[in-house]
Amino acid sequence: MTQTPPRPAAGSPAPRPVPTSTDVARLAGVSRATVSYVLNNTSAVRISEPTRRRVREAAEELGYVPHAAARSLRAGRTRIVLLPTAHVPVGPLYGHFLNELQWALRRLDYTVVQYASMGLDGDEAARAWAELRPVAVVSFGAVELTPQGVDVLKRSGAQAVITLGPQPVEGAHSLPVDQRRVGRCAGVHLVERGYRRIGVVLPEEPGPELFSGPRLEGVRHAVAGTGADVVPLPLARTEEAAGALAARWPGLGLDAVFAYDDEYAVLLLRALLDAGASVPGDTAVMGAGDLLLGRLMRPRLSTVRIDMEAGQHLAELVDRVVADPDRTPENRDLMAARAIHREST
Amino acid sequence: MTQTPPRPAAGSPAPRPVPTSTDVARLAGVSRATVSYVLNNTSAVRISEPTRRRVREAAEELGYVPHAAARSLRAGRTRIVLLPTAHVPVGPLYGHFLNELQWALRRLDYTVVQYASMGLDGDEAARAWAELRPVAVVSFGAVELTPQGVDVLKRSGAQAVITLGPQPVEGAHSLPVDQRRVGRCAGVHLVERGYRRIGVVLPEEPGPELFSGPRLEGVRHAVAGTGADVVPLPLARTEEAAGALAARWPGLGLDAVFAYDDEYAVLLLRALLDAGASVPGDTAVMGAGDLLLGRLMRPRLSTVRIDMEAGQHLAELVDRVVADPDRTPENRDLMAARAIHREST
């Protein structure tokens, strides 16, 4: 026997142990199997109505709630979808997308587990995730997933290992999401308008590197061969930092700037205006994300609009892959990016 | 119920079953018990170094990963902290707070499960949560938790049921977070400056009701007895809606407006300016949240700054309550609110 807690100190409110299906069965005067059948509405077996009622009443009276872990253990599979997350959100857009995905997954009856990857490397992380025996893992690049990591997950029972990112991972169902395209949109937009010395604002804060790097690369790519220059500009997300950058702006000799997202863009735009610069006359400013923020500035901020395929769609994809892991991967990029011309460029 | 046998169709690449501790034991030529001892570094038992090595190598070779559900089942407790979430985020601030909390909990080795409450009522939701046997539940008011719900959770093994909200829930460890204080700050601020016809912008979008209602109530409370009026103003978070509201503004006869958060405030502020109004001359505008957005507007947006006690602290509180469920609840309000005067009031 296990250590039956010998009546904890008097005064405790309810030292009652948590009721199990055995307790329900005993109270209803039936077997555990019958309890299971009744509570799960198993159609393959027919139980008499009086019995059903007795079982239901017993469960109600005891406040019985089935134990998900025991169920999974027996069933050999969970309904857990694991979402590895980075320390810091990389932007409002991403947060919104993640939220939508969670909601949609829950709606499909999955249990969403967010797993913060505390600086583990890809394989350590994969092993930690595998302990939960998730039926699916959807990775946004917070952790660099390796083919070995994917293998560990699949062997632990994951039916779907889905990665979103610029390049596919061997063994995983990889959906293309190429942040370079955001930069490319901006680069093309600016070059077409004749700008030739282009600054690119990169967040100094840790977190968005996985997004900001490729966006910079995208700008470089768009600009290649046009004779235009690209100058990386690290910037902290504060008014002071923006002011300092604006102060040394004339010395930089830039005629345009593309910022990691609209927040950084507006921060700098404001600082430039306050420093007496003319936008887009002296310098064009472009952001990304098409946030409310930018539309409310004057001049209105030109931006790269990013549409992530609705979380709803991704959730349905997860569900399909779980049901049929061998289906051929889809290749459409989940992210649509296009430049929106307003008044700041 | 599903009845798909775990036997995959022939031709599947790797139908290898997931390795268990039995497999490791067999390969290492020891018993399952020994495997458990070695892999968990059990200090009460000493295993010879050669044996340890054999076990470790076997585990490595097979790619063995322990099964969290089985472990919890045996242990009788999980490390799951359940976070009920609403459909839509109620604002950037809240999102940030939630993120910090998740990170801190993970750091304390908890498994964070976000549970979207799909329109379940308090007791249904509590039962659904209880299936996971969380060791703690931290509720932000996405679902109205009842004393019965709390009881179900506690009886299912939850050591800590923590609610954040205006009023305590019987049986739960309730931390005061009173959104009315935000409204009160704004109300006091506006009344002190002589404004007497105060509009309060409430989001038309579903989601923030649980926050916006109390904030409105707080304004009313602050204004009571001063002879000032309070007028609720539903507003969608779009430029069109704000424009429409600004168009009928003169007819409303308001001399000040407090918006649910800085986004709504700036939206309206911009629309008023574009309509030719003077701020704060004709109308004062105040927001909440102290977002970057408001600081970048001209005139700079007056706001109510809200500091949620760092998620870190809440995570540590959870950890303490889990360790000692009978500790006396803390009563300090987790939220600090104070008006910040800028240029728009």
Place this chain on the structure above:
DNA sequence: TTGAAAGCGTTACCAG
């Protein structure tokens, strides 16, 4: 120092 065995709560199978 190691191994055998008893459960944890659930459901599937197969007798009654």
Place this chain on the structure above:
DNA sequence: CTGGTAACGCTTTCAA
């Protein structure tokens, strides 16, 4: 139509 029994993977007590 119903109920006993075994098994899921793991930890831990007890015995060798």
